[in-house]
Amino acid sequence: MAVSLERRANTVPPPDNVPAEAWRMAWVIVLGAFMTMLDTTVLAVGAETLTRELGAGIASVQWVFTAYLVALAVALPLCGWLSRRFGAGRVWLVSLAAFTVASVLCALAGNVGWLIGLRVLQGLAAGLLLPAGQTVLGQAVGPARLGRVMGTLGIVMSVGPTFGPVLGGVLLRGLSWEWLFLINIPVGAIALVLGLRLVPRGEKGAATRPDWLGFVLVSAGIPALLYGLTTWGEGGEEFGAGVLVPLVAGVVLLAVFVRRSWGRENPVMDLTLFSSRVYTAAVALSFFAAPALFGALFLLPLYFQVLGGSGVVETGLLLMGLGFGSAIALPISGKLTDRYGAGLVAAWGSVATLATTVPFAIGGFPPDGAVVQILLLARGIAVAFLLMPATTAGYAAVTKDQLPDAAAQINIVSRVGGAAGTALFAVVLANLLPAGGDAAFRATFWWLTAAAAIAALLGTRLWWVTRRA
Known part of the structure; x- marks a missing residue:
């Protein structure tokens, strides 16, 4: 049964320093997360090249992406049980090795059928890698220092989506499609060597059957x-x-x-964690905050390409401000979370995210102008003060033994929330584009604004719940 730790999660002591060995371990975990994020975003620009080079139809190539997503979703629920049974560090190391080997095999695939099958292996490994890594971090540093460490991990989540398409475009211009997968090898190898030295294996649990x-x-x-x-x-x-x-x-x-x-x-997963009001509020915020990130990462590239006529590499460069804003804000967000509590930081971050979304819905400025770049930088900062504190609040509201389940559940909720938001925005945009691009994007950004408004309400609720706990 879940143990409600709301009082512990929200009575914030003065944060102590994170030990040097914990930071070294955290950066190794970051390497693994960076590899999976890089793989997803680099490959996103390669559909046309894969269709041409593998002699496959676009429907077949689409399964290169869909198979990965489905396999990742299959693996996520089992991550909690595996981490409890074998130790989160062991799960992380095995999944890291599996993802790296799968990347090599994907590059050697001779046809689209083999590539789809190997992408399933990659997806299964990726579904374990991120939540297991978050569990290792949470169990190693404890709730009082979790914000700063999670902020470091969050840098990957913000930089990857903007850096990946640029790198993918460069690779496809100068090299073959195999390099979309081979780029993972040095990152995975370095992370594995360092992980074997620095990542704690975790405690093995009782041999209970799932x-x-x-x-x-x-x-x-x-x-x-x-x-x-x-x-x-x-x-x-x-x-x-x-x-x-x-x-x-x-x-x-x-x-x-x-x-x-x-x-x-x-x-398989301990659902009684939801008996904690803080945990439930954090999960609800994570669900609606996900469209603020993933929905925007779907809309903004199209915004630059359709309205501004930008190419893939140019679009990636235009989006760098978004990732840069998050990267510089996340360490600050982590420190503030540890000092003042995740609820307060998430509340302000959710309101700031809403404020930086509304101008895109109002419109009236060119896509490639300075106003958009200032807004992207500000939005990147705002999202950094929303997503990471929401996740940290959920992790801090459970015990060390419950953390594997919490990591799996929050990752699942974020994936579903991001997919739901992206699908909704895609449908709205597709239906309105024939009537005019500018009006279609402004209307779709109003839907994104609505999602941000709900996140702002839930961010305020998380703050209220943590204050009353």
Whole structure:
């Protein structure tokens, strides 16, 4: 059963210094997260090249991306049990090695069928790598220092999406498609060598059997839900059978999973963590904050390309301000979180994110002008004060033993929230574009503003809950 630790999570003592060995370990964990983020964002610009070089149709190449997403969603629910059973550090090291080897094999794939199959292996490893790494960090440093360390990890999440497309475009201009995967090898090798020395293995738990039926339910339900949302966004149309069937199946499977797992002994994921008001408020904020990041990362490149006529590399350069703003703000956000509490920082970050989204909806300035770059820099700073504190609040509200489940659950919620927001924005934009690009983007940015407004309300609620705990 979950133990509510709201009082501990929100009575913030003066933060002590993070030991040097903890920082060294944190940067190794960051390398692993950077590799998965780099892989996803670099490959995002390679669909046309893969279609041409592998002699495959665009529908087949799309499964190179979809198979990875589905496999990642399958692995996420099992990460908590694996970390409890074998130790989070061991899970991280094995998944890091598997992702690196899978990257080599993807580069050697002779046809699109093999590439799709190997991307499944990559996705399974990626689904374990990030939550296991977050668990290692949380268990090593404790809640009083978690904000600063999570801020370091968050730099990867902000820089990767803006740096990756630029690197992908450069690689495809000068080298072959295989380098989209080979670029992972040196990062993975360095992280593995350092990880074997610096990452604690964690404690092995009792040899309890997982609830395999529960695992089947959640590992089928989450991919079905994500697949339905992704298909909806890609099609840009109303609900058809190809969208409705996986969405309904996903919702039903997850509902049965929740009913079966709540209060069950040895569940795949401990859902009684939601008995903590702080944890529940943090998870709710993470769900609606995800579209603020992932939805914007979908809309902004199209904004530059469709309205501004920018190419792939030029678009990546125009987006650098967003990543730069987050990168410089995240260490500050982490320090403030440890000193004043995650609730207060997340509340201000959510309001700032809303304030930096509204101007895009109002419009009236050129996409490639200085105003947009100032807004992107400010928005990057605002998002840094929203996403990381929301996650940190959830992790700080549980015990050390519950952290593997919390990491898996918050990652799942963020993925689903990001996919739902991106799909909604894609459909709105696709339906309005024929009537005019400028009006279509302004209307879609109003939908993004609505998501940011909900996040602002939930950020304020998280602050209120932490103050009353």
